Amino acid sequence: MLAPRFLRPESSDEAVELLRSFEGAAKVVAGSTAMTIMLRQGLIEPDALIYVGGLPGLREIHEEDSRLRVGALCTHREVELSAEVRAVLPILAYTFGTVANVRVRNAATVGGVVAEADYASDPPAVLLGLGADVITTSPSGERRRPLLSFYRSFYETELDFDELIVAIDVPIPPSGTYAVYEKYVSRASEDRPCVGVFASAQFYGGLFHNVRIAIGAASETPQHVPAIDRAGDESDLRASVIGEIAEAYAEQTDTLDDMRGSSWYRKEMIRVWVRRALERVREDAYASPSPSRSSSIPDEMPRRDQ
Amino acid sequence: MEGEVGTNVVGEALEVSFVLNGRATTVRARTHHTLVDVLRDQEHLYGVREGCGVGMCGACTVLVDGEPQSGCLILAVSAEGREITTVEGLEDASGELSDIQDAFVRHTAFQCSYCTSGFLLATKRLLEEIPDASPHEVKTYLAGNLCRCGSYMKILAAVTDLLERRRTVALAPTKEDA
Ligand SMILES: Cc1cc2nc3c(=O)[nH]c(=O)nc-3n(C[C@H](O)[C@H](O)[C@H](O)COP(=O)(O)OP(=O)(O)OC[C@H]3O[C@@H](n4cnc5c(N)ncnc54)[C@H](O)[C@@H]3O)c2cc1C
């Protein structure tokens, strides 16, 4: 095993200049929860690691113009416990809180999980369902891309080798929106998902609007198909409508086989969990028809007193 | 790509300085060395253990700036400037066990004890973070620490006991109150 060089730039600008100078042979390291494993198992052999963990200015969370901007270096645990995130996007806090265990969440970063593009991750599907953008910087300047066109395939994204993710920018759903994330695990409770389903809809005038579904962990990249979701718009999300949406996602998702489930099994689980997710959205809306702010918070959200 | 770990010259060993159990420490590490490697091999802190090596079991738990992390997932070279606590840092200067260690002993919350240092450190932060944790919260917080011997019920009893004792101490009148 050849140990790569370890470089510690002091700014994002310096980091991306370094990335450019290595012409693709250098890798960014942030929380290192994925990189350490890949490196030690010999899955990657970069010439250099560019450590961005200590860079200033990439760890802020702030709300502006109905959007929430989350810095790339925020840890999963910070998003999970952030009062700001819980106030405006509780579903995001909840989702980051379902990842791995406390130790991994204390290290793993938002930029890391988005860039890694591991199909078996939780946050990417939820960010996709929420319509998030990825904001990057490179020697050529800043860029914004919708997550919808960011994931290419298995562990592959649109990121250029000299690009650094600086933040994720998430639109805050309008009030009266109910959002849920169902993480279905087929092995241990703290495992990565076999299938993850995000569902949200806005409820007013007795009908549901702007229905959005996203499926994670079932195929090479997370899936969100607006054409399928439209079946739920201006509907009362009755069983037949929900069934139609669940069936379409099960049919259209190109599911994969791994130790968490076969391709066939995943299709079955998509059918089941899309249905359950939408039923929960409907039940939440009927139970409290006018929430002041988006989405429902599961009872067991973790707390922190100090 | 042949070459033994540590013998290559591509990544020069870097000096890394951090505060270890309250004491300023400098180690030398190559890029692929984890915190577990340097704490065991250079600092001889054998309370830091490697189990799975991939973040799942918690045997390697250390506190980084007070928060539990997996030592096996931390590149030692990235620990510059951090404050690291291992199980060896839990007892006080005179060698008196902390109340956390004491509770685990009183409840025999282990068999082989391979997992124990990790559980102790995770418990330390749990008690600070959620002083009135419910049994469900204790289980969720510690879910990522695995015990192959299955001492879970005793660990839960030890942590419940600790939560109660600390609460009692917190409620008891102090000298200043008197
Ligand atoms: C035991 C274990 C269990 C896990 N369980 C789950 C789970 O249940 N659900 C889940 O979703 N995930 C899970 N994960 C994955 C975990 O969330 C990822 O490992 C983590 O998010 C990666 O973030 P990081 O900051 O540690 O990234 P790193 O390991 O530092 O980097 C990961 C990748 O992202 C790139 N990168 C990092 N930051 C940036 C940036 N700012 N710009 C550009 N590229 C960047 C790196 O070059 C690398 O390719 C688990 C991981 C472990 C070890």
Ligand code: FES
């Ligand atoms: S050895 Fe680090 S978590 Fe298992």
Ligand code: FES
């Ligand atoms: S006591 Fe043996 S692994 Fe926990």
